[in-house]
Amino acid sequence: MDIYPIVFHFFAALVTISALGVVLMPSPIYSALCLALTMLFLSGLFFILDAQFLAAVQLMVYAGAVVVLFVMVLMLFDLRNENQPFSGNWRVNLSKLGVIALGFILIALPCTYLMKASNSEWLQSRGLETKKLAELLFSKHIFAFEVVGALLTVVLIGAIALAKAKGGTHARTE
Amino acid sequence: MLELSNITLGHFILLSCVLFTIGMVGVLVRRNVIVILMSIELMLNAVNLAFVAFSRHHNLADGQVIVFFVMAIAAAEAAIGLAIAISVFRKFNGVEIRLFENLKG
Known part of the structure; x- marks a missing residue:
């Protein structure tokens, strides 16, 4: 069983x-x-x-x-x-x-x-094994890994730029 | 039809199909942008499950590496989607999907 x-x-x-x-x-x-x-x-x-x-x-x-x-x-x-x-x-x-x-x-x-x-x-x-995953991630897929890192940086800046405003979420519109 | 005592690759792929379908229904029938984003996360997770099942079946770790990347992309997508939802909420005081019709450059 x-x-x-x-x-x-x-x-x-x-x-x-x-x-x-x-x-x-x-x-x-x-x-x-x-x-x-x-x-x-x-x-x-x-x-x-x-x-x-x-x-x-x-x-x-x-x-x-x-x-x-x-x-x-x-x-x-x-x-x-x-x-x-x-x-x-x-x-x-x-x-x-x-x-x-x-x-x-x-x-x-x-x-x-x-x-x-x-x-x-x-x-x-x-x-x-997880070791196999790490080996592949840092050898065969290293370029994609770096690109994802760059993408996350871009997303960080983009999210701040999109959500930023004076007065927070309930800013008055004139 | 369904073998209950014998778990094959087909079981995992069928579950992944069901999950993807539920996510797609959510994207098509809900009005709230945040719930639509959650349904997109469901669809991405269904794909992740299929990737992990195939990777286990073929004993290749490449599938798991791709799941790792999909998770990073999903987190990024959630962050950007929620930022857009916040700016739409600030403008129209609601997060319904039909409010996006009013957006123009």
């Missing part, structure tokens, strides 16, 4: 429920909390895929930084009176959902084929 199926189905169900919560919750602050839960359970899935480093980074960057940023900006706005969370009328939304469902079926059908074709021995085998 191995533990992977139980853990996978547990985390998969929780990820799906909390992701649905992000989309369906009428209040954005509950959406943000559901997003934090989604990131938490996804890092659990990364753990069973033997990607421990990425699971830790997922927790730190997403649950720790990105979601906190979302919550902070939501607190900055005063969004008490959100009376219509979903856009358009129900007919437009239904047609959007129909198109998305069609696309989902087209992609999900090969997945069910994959389920039958492949076996589960790959999960039991020894996974990649």
Whole structure:
């Protein structure tokens, strides 16, 4: 009896429920909390895929930084009176959902084929070490790494330039 | 159809598909810009899950390196998106997506 199926189905169900919560919750602050839960359970899935480093980074960057940023900006706005969370009328939304469902079926059908074709021995085998990831990151992908560093600097300056104004968020417009 | 006791690559890819679809529904039907940004994060995470599953299946670390970059890009995108949301809120006193129609150079 191995533990992977139980853990996978547990985390998969929780990820799906909390992701649905992000989309369906009428209040954005509950959406943000559901997003934090989604990131938490996804890092659990990364753990069973033997990607421990990425699971830790997922927790730190997403649950720790990105979601906190979302919550902070939501607190900055005063969004008490959100009376219509979903856009358009129900007919437009239904047609959007129909198109998305069609696309989902087209992609999900090969997945069910994959389920039958492949076996589960790959999960039991020894996974990649974090050392391997570090070696690749600083040898083969060093250029992309440096470019991402430059991009983050640009984003830092850009975000300050975009959000900066005299008087903060509630500046009076004359 | 669904094998419950045997976790294959297909299970992870199907979960990633479901997550991506939920994120896309969120982008298309919500009005609040912040919730739309959260749904984009969901879609990026679905892609991350697919990358990690494939990387584990083929025993290649390159997929995980790309996930690392995707996380950095996602954080950058959230920061810029929220900065734009703040400046739109300052101008129109709301963060609905239809307010973006009024923007011009």
